[in-house]
Amino acid sequence: MNIPSGKRRHAALAIGIAVGLGALWSGLSSSSSSPASVAAAGAQAAHPGATGAAPAPAGRMLPVALNAFAQPRNDAQAKLGGQLLQALQAAEAAAAAPGASAVAAGAVRAGGSAGAAAPSVAVQIAALVQAGVPAKLREDNRVSVHIDLAATPEQIERPGVLARLGEELAGSLQRAGIRAQQIAGSAVLDASVPLDRMEWVAAQALVARVDLKTLPNFAQAAPAPVATQGAAASEVQRLHDLGLNGEGITVAVIDGFDDTDGEVAALQAAGEWPDADRLTLRRDAAGAFGADDSSHGNAVLEIAYDLAPQASFIAYDTSDNNDWAAAVRHAANLDANNVAQGRPRAQVITASLGFENGSIGDGSGRLGFLKGLYDAIRAARANGVVVLNAAGNEALKHWGGASNVDANGFQRWNAAGETYNLLNNGQCFPVAGNYSLSASLFWNDWAGGANAANLTDQDYGLHLYRRGNPNAQGVASWVLVGSVDARQNGGAGQEPVERFNYTPPANQATRECGNRGAVYAVRVSRNTAGANNNLQLFANWGIGRSVPERSLSFPADTADVLTIAALNVGDSALENYSSRGPALAAGGALPGNGADNNPKPNAASFANVDTVSYGPGEFNGTSSATPHVAGLAALVLQRQIELAQGDAQDGQDPPDVQDTAAKRLALANATRDSLQQVGRTGGNDLGAVGHDGSYGYGRVRFHANSDACFTAAAYRDNVIDFLQEQLTAQERQIRVDQNQATCESRQ
Structure with missing residues (x-):
C-alpha cells in the first residue's frame, strides 16, 4: 500500500483491506495513479445544499437516510458486521417506504417475517453504496464476505473437526444457492451473499459472524527501462565472485501480477525476467495469469531475478489469503493438510504482502481468518523452505497501547486526552469515488490459548466520524458516520476484532473540502466496564496519533518467516513507514521487558529502487526490500x-x-x-x-x-x-x- 513519505511515493506493501490506491486530489499524499483522474472522481460530488452536504446523484442514494446508529433487531442481525447491518436495514426501510418497488408484493424476505416485501436488487445495490461498501467487494447485490464459524478453540485446533464443520455450513449455504467455501485451516468461509439473504445466512446455527471480506491489494505504477540499485547496495558482486548465482535454487514469488498487455513477454525479452525454461506461471484463482492488472509482483520478481540470475522462479498470481496459503502449500510440496510430499518445488518463498488484521499478533497464528496461512508457512519451513515476508508499511498507520478511556468511555490516544484519531492525517478524503477508508481494531481477549478457559467477553466498539461544516460560530462538529460493534459476550467463534471498509458516498462532502470530500476520524469505545486490554488500531491511510512500535503486518509476526524492514537505497536510512517490532506477547498482550524469543523484524534491505515495471526510484516500501533479501537468500542457500x-x-x-x-x-x-x-x-x-x-x-x-x-x-x-x-x-x-x-x- 502506498505510504506518504516526504517527496517520495512509496509503492508499498500490499496490505489487508481492499482499498483504492493512488494519488488523491488536493490534501491527499501518496500517489501511483494520475492526480487528474482522482480529482475528477472527487469532483463528481454536486454543489452543496443548505446544509453543505452534496445532494444524492439520481438513482444512487436511497430515499431513506442511512442510520448511523443501526441496532440489531434480532439475534441474526447481531451477527452482522456494522456496514452490512446498516445496508440491510436501509434496504428494508426503502422497500417498506410508500411507493417503493419490491421483487414481489407480499414476498417473504429471506430470513425475515411473512409479508415483508423483499427489496429489489436496485434498492439493495443503493443500500450497499450508501453504507460505503467498496465496489471491489460488490457484484450487483452480492457482497464478498467472511463467515466465521461458531467453533470453539478446541474444535479449531482439530483439523478434521474444523473441516467437517466448514463442510457442513458450506454445503448448507450452497444448497440455498449461495457461493461459499471454507478457507483451508481457518474457522472462516469465503462467500458471496446477496444483501437480502444476509440475515438468513447469519441465522444459521454454525455462523458466529458475517463481515466484509478482507483482501490484500497490489499497487501499480508506470514503466521505464531500468534495474534495481539494491544489487550494488547489497554488494552482491562479492557472492557472484564466489560463483554464487542461484543455480539449482527455485524461488517462489507470491504476489499479484499484470499480463494484460503482454507484460510478461516484454519483461522476458528485455532480460528482466527469466526465460520460459526457468519460469513457471501459476494462478489458482479464477481468470488468466496477470488478469488483475497489478504490476506489483512484476517488479518484485524483477528484483529477485537481478540478484539471483541463474535461479528458477515460480510466479504465483494470488487474489486473497486462500490463494496465498494454496501457493505456499504448492511451492513447499504440501498436501491439503500441510503434510510434506517430498522435496519442495521451491527452496525460497517470498511474499511482499500482508494484512492489518486476521490474527493475534503474537506470532502463533492460532486463530483468525489467517490461521490456514500460518499453518502452511509453518509446515513449509519444516520442509526446509526459507520463507520471507515483508514487515509491512504500517508504522505511520498504527496505534497500539493499553485501554485508557475518558469519562464518556472513549479511548484516549495521547496524554492530552484526545479521543478522535484523524484518518489520512486529517487531510480531506474524496467522496463518490473508488477510494476507501478502512480501519481494524483488535485486542488481547482471544478465546483459549494459554488460558484455556478464556472467553472473548471484553467488548469495544469502533466508530467512524466525519467533521461537519462549521456552525454559526465557525466551529466544525463531528458527525457519526457509522459504528462497528460485534458481539463479544463469550459466544462460540467470537473474536476480539472490529473493522470497517468504507467508501464515502457523495452526500458526505463538506464545504471544508470544497464539497469534494471530508475529514474523517475514528473513536474507540470501551463497552465492558473495567476492561483493560492491549488495543491495536490499524488504518489504511496515515493516522494523526500513530505509534510505530508493534506495527508488524500479518504474517510478518511469525518466527517461521524472515521479516524484512525497508531502508532508503541511497543512504540506508530507515524508511519512516517501515513497520516495527516487537511482536506482541502471548495472546496479543503488550510485550514486557524480558527476553524476546521472537525478535522482529529479522533484517533490513533496500527500497526506492528502479524497476522496469515501476520506473526510476519508484518501487518502494518493504515490498521492495523483501525480494532483495529473497534473491540473496537463494545465493546463500546455494553456498550452504x-x-x-x-x-x-x-x-x-x-x-x-x-x-x-x-x-x-x-x-x-x-x-x-x-x-x-x-x-x-x-x-x-x-x-x-x-x-x-x-x-x-x-x-x-x-x-x-x-x-x-x-x-x-x-x-x-x-x-x-x-x-x-x-x-x-x-x-x-x-x-x-x-x-x-x-x-x-x-x-
Whole structure:
C-alpha cells in the first residue's frame, strides 16, 4: 500500500483491506495513479445544499437516510458486521417506504417475517453504496464476505473437526444457492451473499459472524527501462565472485501480477525476467495469469531475478489469503493438510504482502481468518523452505497501547486526552469515488490459548466520524458516520476484532473540502466496564496519533518467516513507514521487558529502487526490500549446499544433502542464520547494538568476510556436522568460533 513519505511515493506493501490506491486530489499524499483522474472522481460530488452536504446523484442514494446508529433487531442481525447491518436495514426501510418497488408484493424476505416485501436488487445495490461498501467487494447485490464459524478453540485446533464443520455450513449455504467455501485451516468461509439473504445466512446455527471480506491489494505504477540499485547496495558482486548465482535454487514469488498487455513477454525479452525454461506461471484463482492488472509482483520478481540470475522462479498470481496459503502449500510440496510430499518445488518463498488484521499478533497464528496461512508457512519451513515476508508499511498507520478511556468511555490516544484519531492525517478524503477508508481494531481477549478457559467477553466498539461544516460560530462538529460493534459476550467463534471498509458516498462532502470530500476520524469505545486490554488500531491511510512500535503486518509476526524492514537505497536510512517490532506477547498482550524469543523484524534491505515495471526510484516500501533479501537468500542457500556437500572425490557425484526434511531444514536454518550474521557485522548493525525493532539484526550488505559468516552458520546449525562430517561438540564449537571471529572482524 502506498505510504506518504516526504517527496517520495512509496509503492508499498500490499496490505489487508481492499482499498483504492493512488494519488488523491488536493490534501491527499501518496500517489501511483494520475492526480487528474482522482480529482475528477472527487469532483463528481454536486454543489452543496443548505446544509453543505452534496445532494444524492439520481438513482444512487436511497430515499431513506442511512442510520448511523443501526441496532440489531434480532439475534441474526447481531451477527452482522456494522456496514452490512446498516445496508440491510436501509434496504428494508426503502422497500417498506410508500411507493417503493419490491421483487414481489407480499414476498417473504429471506430470513425475515411473512409479508415483508423483499427489496429489489436496485434498492439493495443503493443500500450497499450508501453504507460505503467498496465496489471491489460488490457484484450487483452480492457482497464478498467472511463467515466465521461458531467453533470453539478446541474444535479449531482439530483439523478434521474444523473441516467437517466448514463442510457442513458450506454445503448448507450452497444448497440455498449461495457461493461459499471454507478457507483451508481457518474457522472462516469465503462467500458471496446477496444483501437480502444476509440475515438468513447469519441465522444459521454454525455462523458466529458475517463481515466484509478482507483482501490484500497490489499497487501499480508506470514503466521505464531500468534495474534495481539494491544489487550494488547489497554488494552482491562479492557472492557472484564466489560463483554464487542461484543455480539449482527455485524461488517462489507470491504476489499479484499484470499480463494484460503482454507484460510478461516484454519483461522476458528485455532480460528482466527469466526465460520460459526457468519460469513457471501459476494462478489458482479464477481468470488468466496477470488478469488483475497489478504490476506489483512484476517488479518484485524483477528484483529477485537481478540478484539471483541463474535461479528458477515460480510466479504465483494470488487474489486473497486462500490463494496465498494454496501457493505456499504448492511451492513447499504440501498436501491439503500441510503434510510434506517430498522435496519442495521451491527452496525460497517470498511474499511482499500482508494484512492489518486476521490474527493475534503474537506470532502463533492460532486463530483468525489467517490461521490456514500460518499453518502452511509453518509446515513449509519444516520442509526446509526459507520463507520471507515483508514487515509491512504500517508504522505511520498504527496505534497500539493499553485501554485508557475518558469519562464518556472513549479511548484516549495521547496524554492530552484526545479521543478522535484523524484518518489520512486529517487531510480531506474524496467522496463518490473508488477510494476507501478502512480501519481494524483488535485486542488481547482471544478465546483459549494459554488460558484455556478464556472467553472473548471484553467488548469495544469502533466508530467512524466525519467533521461537519462549521456552525454559526465557525466551529466544525463531528458527525457519526457509522459504528462497528460485534458481539463479544463469550459466544462460540467470537473474536476480539472490529473493522470497517468504507467508501464515502457523495452526500458526505463538506464545504471544508470544497464539497469534494471530508475529514474523517475514528473513536474507540470501551463497552465492558473495567476492561483493560492491549488495543491495536490499524488504518489504511496515515493516522494523526500513530505509534510505530508493534506495527508488524500479518504474517510478518511469525518466527517461521524472515521479516524484512525497508531502508532508503541511497543512504540506508530507515524508511519512516517501515513497520516495527516487537511482536506482541502471548495472546496479543503488550510485550514486557524480558527476553524476546521472537525478535522482529529479522533484517533490513533496500527500497526506492528502479524497476522496469515501476520506473526510476519508484518501487518502494518493504515490498521492495523483501525480494532483495529473497534473491540473496537463494545465493546463500546455494553456498550452504556447497559447504554441506564438501569436496566430492574424483569421478563421484556430491552427496545428496537435501534428501530428507531434516537436512533441508538444517540448510534453511543456516541460510537464515547467515543473513542475520551479515546484518550484525561489517558495519551493518545500524540501530541499537544487536537486534532492535526497527532494523532487526541489521542491513543485508555483504562484506569481505561474509563467507566466514556462512561457514560459521553452517557449523553452528549442524549443516556440515549433521550432513557430512561427524564432529564432536567441542570440535564443532572451535570451528564456529574461528569462523565467527573472522566474520566479525572489522572491515
